[in-house]
Every structure is written in structure tokens, then in C-alpha cells.
Amino acid sequence: MSRRDRPVSPVPEKTPDNGEIITLRELLSAVDTAVVELVEAPAGDDVVLESVALVDGTDLAAEIESQSPLPDLLLHVGVGKAEAVRWFDRVAQRPPGQRPRAVMSKTAVDSRALQAAARRAGVALVAVHPRARWDHVFPLVQRMLDRSRRLQAGLGDQELLATDTDLFGLAQIVAQNSGGMVSIEDAQSRVLAYSSSDESADELRMLSILGREGPRDYLRVLQKWGVFDRLRKSDEVVDVPAHPKLGTKRRLVVSIRETTEGASASRLLGSIWVQQGDAPLTPDAADVLRGASAIAARIISRTLNAPSTEALLIQRLFGARGGGVDVPSVAGALNLPVTGPAAVVGFAPTATDTAAPIGDFAESGSMLRLHASSFSRDSVATVIGDRAYVLLPRYKSASTVAAWTRQLVDQFETKRSIVLRAAIAVPVTDLGHVAAARAEVDRVLDGTAATFPEGRVTTLAESRTAVLLGEILDLVEQHPELHDPRLDALFEYDTTHSSNLSESVESYLAHYGDVRSAAAAVQVHPNTLRYRIRRVEEIVGVDLQDSSDRLLLELQLALRRRRRRSAPVRG
Structure with a gap:
């Protein structure tokens, strides 16, 4: 079933006012058609999603056997078609309120049996592009649902600005005002957000949205043209021409920089790319990018410097950031x-x-x-x-x-x-x-x-x-008064005479006073080791036949070994 033909609910399950909830339709629109496609929607695409979980084949049986309601959205990772069909048939036997509302799967495309099973279970089925990376899709979905939960709880959105937008909203606004398709990347060229794509999106954009690296030939061309150098060194808008041989279209790109007051240089946080489609970019596209760069810098800086409300709750749950939490409130907020x-x-x-x-x-x-x-x-x-x-x-x-x-x-x-x-x-x-x-x-x-x-x-x-x-x-x-100063004489003796009495006594103690074994470990004759042990007793003033002396000496030597291990290596 194509996205054009998918069923749409005539009345939403909940009225999405003020963006406080997220529907399947809104989620799929944000994730983009390059990554996902709705192939079955028995209840339409206005079902509300509030929770998500990732499950693999070994987790499917446990999910079904659990008496608890399943999450609204499940991501099937490494689950085969036959296994998924059996799972959907078992889901169909659960009460409607204990079924998931949607499932994302890489095996959903062109599988009529799987689509029919989802339809029988009353669960929406979303096909995920085979080349999409789950570690790219899952955090994206989590981030969107996290924002929805914060808004519903009245906690606000850490990423909201005066323009009431986050990086995804910003990408969409830039796309509307520049006439192109936008992607926002971090300093390591990983996609953070993007606008909707259309049929004119080139392969580079598709690969980026799928969480894959762009063609290496194109990256070498960008390096040759000096694009990356210009982004690192300035905040100018760079015009990157089309490359017909590599199949890439014209782009504008600007760096995202954080300028700290009093700092001599700004920090590179990422970049904003606008791909030109079939129509030319707007005349003021460069100005739009410059303004967007400043907004993106504030959003990313705030995200880097202050974790989300959910992240703060989790860290406080673990005793960090002051610790101390209202357990029932945290359990409700995190669904634990x-x-x-x-x-x-x-x-x-x-x-x-x-x-x-x-x-x-x-x-x-x-x-x-x-x-x-x-x-x-x-x-x-x-x-x-x-x-x-x-x-x-x-x-x-x-x-x-x-x-x-x-x-x-x-x-x-x-x-x-x-x-x-x-x-x-x-x-x-x-x-x-x-x-x-x-x-x-x-x-x-x-x-x-x-x-x-x-x-x-x-x-x-x-x-x-x-x-x-x-x-x-x-x-x-931590208590210098607990250090035994008598050992200093032993270490000083070894240094002055280039001897290894300390090594010999450590071997003697490690072998519980067995002279032959200790002597073999340090590769000396047993009589030589006996002589060395007597010298240690004379220099330190201990009796190694006394259990208290042995215990104290072992502790002091263990402390010295640990100091040697942690000491920096000087070259």
C-alpha cells in the first residue's frame, strides 16, 4: 500500500492541540518517507503514540507472555517475517487495550502475509528502509515522544525558543523559506534533524537521512573544494555547486558556531545544509541560513549544556545532580x-x-x-x-x-x-x-x-x-599518620645499593613464607633469598615470623604498588 492509498481516520483519537500529543501520522512525517512508509493502518494514522520499545526475536515471546499492556510503538529488530506473523496472531488474542498501536519493521515491505497479520491484530505496520540504522531511528523516535511527554506534563521543552520550535521545526521553517530541503548536522556530520523530502532529493540526502555516510567520492570533492575548511574557519554561507557525475545537486551550507563571551575563538557545533530541488532556491536563502545558524547554535548549546527533563530525572534517580527524587512521580514520568x-x-x-x-x-x-x-x-x-x-x-x-x-x-x-x-x-x-x-x-x-x-x-x-x-x-x-616510615629505609637501601630487597620480600609474602617457591619466582638461590629476608628484617625492624608485622608490611607494600601503577609515565 502506498502512502497515497493508506487509510486515514476521519476523526482523531485525541485532538492534537498545542502539539501536546503525537500521532502516528506526525511521527512518520518527521521521520521522513526516505526512512519509513506506512503499509497497513487498520485504525488509521491518527492513533496517538506515547511509548516506544525496541525488541528483537528473543524478546517477542516474553512481550506476549507479559500481562502488562504493550508499548504503543514497537521496533522489531532482526525479526523475520514468519516469526513476526506468528507474533501478530498472538497479539490479536490480547484485549484491545493491551495491544501495541504500531510496529516498525524492515521486513514489512512486499510481505502480504505480514500486512494481513497486522490487519487482523488491528495494529499499524510501518516499513523501515532496509538500509536505515536502528541506532539512528530509535533515538529519533524517543526524542520526539520525550518532547511530547514533557509538554503533556507541563514541564516545557528544553529545546523550545521564542519561535516555539526545535531543530526539526527549525529545519522545516528553513525549508519553507529557502525553497529547498534542509538537514542539520552535528560537528561529526551526523544528522540531527531534517525537513521533509520530495522526489527531487538526491542520493546524498537519502543516505544522510538513513543514518549512512555520504558517498566517499563526494566527500573527497567537498574536501578538495575546501568546503569543510571554510565551515571550520568562518560563518559564511558556502555555495556548493551540483556535481552531475556524482549525482549530487546544488547546496548551500553554513556552519553552526557557539561564541562564548571573552573567548578568542568560537566552537563548531555543526552545520545546516539546504539541497536545491527542482525549483531554484529563494533569493534570500543565504540570509535565511545565517539566521537559522544563530537559532540552531542556541538550541544545540542548550542541549549540550543542559540535558532534557527526562535525562535529569534519570540522573537524579541514580543519585547524581543532588539526588533525591519523589519516587512515585519519577515512576510515573518514566513509566517504571x-x-x-x-x-x-x-x-x-x-x-x-x-x-x-x-x-x-x-x-x-x-x-x-x-x-x-x-x-x-x-x-x-x-x-x-x-x-x-x-x-x-x-x-x-x-x-x-x-x-x-x-x-x-x-x-x-x-x-x-x-x-x-x-x-x-x-x-x-x-x-x-x-x-x-x-x-x-x-x-x-x-x-x-x-x-x-x-x-x-x-x-x-x-x-x-x-x-x-x-x-x-x-x-x-588518605591518612599520612598511617604510613609506616620504616619502609622508607628499605626503599632507600634498594636505591643506594641497586638491590632488590623489596622485590624479594614481596615474593616471600606472596608465597606465604615458602622460601623455595619465592626464590624461584625472583630467580635466586633459596639461601640468597633467606639472606635477603634477614636483611629486610634488620633494615625495617620487623619480625616476619610475627603475623602482625607481616600484615602491616603487606598493606604498606600493596599501597606502594598501587602508587607505582597510577604514577604518570614520563618520557
């Missing part, structure tokens, strides 16, 4: 169950020779949310500092959560070259204990950093020894 059991998982990036820079981890927040939502549609995730946290309500079992976490850690390393450690806190009895669970997770991540790469995924119960020992060492380090 108040009581557990739940699980909290924390992720920390680990710098290695082969891993991507730790700073890149913050940009992976949306991908982490995508994976978490695939595992549990109720999940919420946030990045706080250099760590990410996921709340998994109604978790199935501790072993299932651990298996999912290990799989995610492996995927980040193999696909994104980001090496992660993870800690799990279970069970979390209710939302009021999420902040305490995050503190427990942080204890584990702090206490197990020294044992990496062992224990990539662990819990407090599994790593209690390492965690408690690390916290004991923290206390000793």
Missing part, C-alpha cells in the same frame, strides 16, 4: 514500576594500548541505551562522568543480566574498540534504592580496576575482597 526486583549495571571504560580513547565512550551512550532497551523495554540508561549506568526493572534473573552484560562488553570491544569493565548490583528492591545500588556499583568498579583484565563483569559479592582491600588502602593513603 515502583517496586522491584530490578538490577543496576555500571560500565567503566578502561584505557589500553589497543582501545579507543576513553573520551569516545560518552558518544556511545545512545548505543548503550539501544542495547539496554532491546534487552528490557523498561530500561533507562545514562552517562555520568566517564561511567554509564543502566537500570533494568523486572529483570529475569541475575544470571541472565550477567550474560547480557558480558555480551555487551564483548560487542563494545570487538565493534567499537572500547574496552569496558562492568559491575552489577542485584536485587534492587525499589526505585528508592537505585542511588544506593549505583554507589555499590561504583565501589566495585573502583575496587577492581587494579585486577583488570580479570573480572571484566562482576558483582560486589564476587569481588568483595578486592573492593574492601582497595577501600582499606584508600583510607591508609
Whole structure:
């Protein structure tokens, strides 16, 4: 069924006044025909959408078996046609109020069986372009529904300006006033928003909207023409001519820059592109772009510097930004169950020779949310500092959560070259204990950093020894009066005589006083090690046959080892 022939409800389910709700029609219009197409709509396209979840094949059965109402919109990721047909038939057996209102699927195109199954279930079916990226579509849908929820709750929109618009609204206004098709990109050339497309959209625009990179030949041409250099260095509007050989049409582009008072240079936030269609651009298109650039800079800066209302609620739920939340209000705003059991998982990036820079981890927040939502549609995730946290309500079992976490850690390393450690806190009895669970997770991540790469995924119960020992060492380090000055004489002796008495005594203690094993570890004769241990006792003034002396010496040596590991390498 084409978009021209799709059924339209004669009367909306709710009257969309003041943009406080979003209908399927409005959502599809924003996502664009290049990405989605409505192929079946038994109840029309004015059904209201308020919630969304991403599910894969392993989640379908659990979704159906659950007695709770399903989200209004489900994104079927990696679900085959036959499997989807069976799922729709089971959905049809549920009461109308417990069915989803729409499903997005990449297998919906040219599948009459799937369309018929959706029609029997009374659920709208939306075909997603096979080349569209789910990690591009899902955050876009979430962002639109999040804005709708904020407006309904009377919280306002963090992205609204005096013109009552956000980036998508701005793109549409620029398109109307410039006569072209608009896309707004961030500084890494990722599409943030765009206006509606028509038949004159070229391949470059289609690929950008699908979340794909533009043709490399064209990117090289832009580099050769100096377009990127001009965008980095100035706020002028750049006229990019058509390139018939590559099939690209004329464009105007302007940078989006943030100028901080007193700063010597402005920061590049992104760019606005206008593609010319069949008709020429308006004479004042360049002026329209200049004005839009200033508005976009305010919107993006506000988004970067102040997270959305929902993001703030999530961070406060985890104990950040002052902490302390009204649990029933947060549960209602985020559509979460108040009581557990739940699980909290924390992720920390680990710098290695082969891993991507730790700073890149913050940009992976949306991908982490995508994976978490695939595992549990109720999940919420946030990045706080250099760590990410996921709340998994109604978790199935501790072993299932651990298996999912290990799989995610492996995927980040193999696909994104980001090496992660993870800690799990279970069970979390209710939302009021999420902040305490995050503190427990942080204890584990702090206490197990020294044992990496062992224990990539662990819990407090599994790593209690390492965690408690690390916290004991923290206390000793924070109180200089707890440092044993007698060890200074040992380290000074090693430095002055180029000896390794400290290494020998560490081996002796590590092997529980077994001289032969300790001597083999440091590759000396047992008699040599015995002599060295006597010298250590003389220099430090301890008796290594005394358990108290041994315990104290082990703690002090462990603290020194940790300091050496954390000391910066000087080249």
C-alpha cells in the first residue's frame, strides 16, 4: 500500500492541540518517507503514540507472555517475517487495550502475509528502509515522544525558543523559506534533524537521512573544494555547486558556531545544509541560513549544556545532580514500576594500548541505551562522568543480566574498540534504592580496576575482597599518620645499593613464607633469598615470623604498588 492509498481516520483519537500529543501520522512525517512508509493502518494514522520499545526475536515471546499492556510503538529488530506473523496472531488474542498501536519493521515491505497479520491484530505496520540504522531511528523516535511527554506534563521543552520550535521545526521553517530541503548536522556530520523530502532529493540526502555516510567520492570533492575548511574557519554561507557525475545537486551550507563571551575563538557545533530541488532556491536563502545558524547554535548549546527533563530525572534517580527524587512521580514520568526486583549495571571504560580513547565512550551512550532497551523495554540508561549506568526493572534473573552484560562488553570491544569493565548490583528492591545500588556499583568498579583484565563483569559479592582491600588502602593513603616510615629505609637501601630487597620480600609474602617457591619466582638461590629476608628484617625492624608485622608490611607494600601503577609515565 502506498502512502497515497493508506487509510486515514476521519476523526482523531485525541485532538492534537498545542502539539501536546503525537500521532502516528506526525511521527512518520518527521521521520521522513526516505526512512519509513506506512503499509497497513487498520485504525488509521491518527492513533496517538506515547511509548516506544525496541525488541528483537528473543524478546517477542516474553512481550506476549507479559500481562502488562504493550508499548504503543514497537521496533522489531532482526525479526523475520514468519516469526513476526506468528507474533501478530498472538497479539490479536490480547484485549484491545493491551495491544501495541504500531510496529516498525524492515521486513514489512512486499510481505502480504505480514500486512494481513497486522490487519487482523488491528495494529499499524510501518516499513523501515532496509538500509536505515536502528541506532539512528530509535533515538529519533524517543526524542520526539520525550518532547511530547514533557509538554503533556507541563514541564516545557528544553529545546523550545521564542519561535516555539526545535531543530526539526527549525529545519522545516528553513525549508519553507529557502525553497529547498534542509538537514542539520552535528560537528561529526551526523544528522540531527531534517525537513521533509520530495522526489527531487538526491542520493546524498537519502543516505544522510538513513543514518549512512555520504558517498566517499563526494566527500573527497567537498574536501578538495575546501568546503569543510571554510565551515571550520568562518560563518559564511558556502555555495556548493551540483556535481552531475556524482549525482549530487546544488547546496548551500553554513556552519553552526557557539561564541562564548571573552573567548578568542568560537566552537563548531555543526552545520545546516539546504539541497536545491527542482525549483531554484529563494533569493534570500543565504540570509535565511545565517539566521537559522544563530537559532540552531542556541538550541544545540542548550542541549549540550543542559540535558532534557527526562535525562535529569534519570540522573537524579541514580543519585547524581543532588539526588533525591519523589519516587512515585519519577515512576510515573518514566513509566517504571515502583517496586522491584530490578538490577543496576555500571560500565567503566578502561584505557589500553589497543582501545579507543576513553573520551569516545560518552558518544556511545545512545548505543548503550539501544542495547539496554532491546534487552528490557523498561530500561533507562545514562552517562555520568566517564561511567554509564543502566537500570533494568523486572529483570529475569541475575544470571541472565550477567550474560547480557558480558555480551555487551564483548560487542563494545570487538565493534567499537572500547574496552569496558562492568559491575552489577542485584536485587534492587525499589526505585528508592537505585542511588544506593549505583554507589555499590561504583565501589566495585573502583575496587577492581587494579585486577583488570580479570573480572571484566562482576558483582560486589564476587569481588568483595578486592573492593574492601582497595577501600582499606584508600583510607591508609588518605591518612599520612598511617604510613609506616620504616619502609622508607628499605626503599632507600634498594636505591643506594641497586638491590632488590623489596622485590624479594614481596615474593616471600606472596608465597606465604615458602622460601623455595619465592626464590624461584625472583630467580635466586633459596639461601640468597633467606639472606635477603634477614636483611629486610634488620633494615625495617620487623619480625616476619610475627603475623602482625607481616600484615602491616603487606598493606604498606600493596599501597606502594598501587602508587607505582597510577604514577604518570614520563618520557
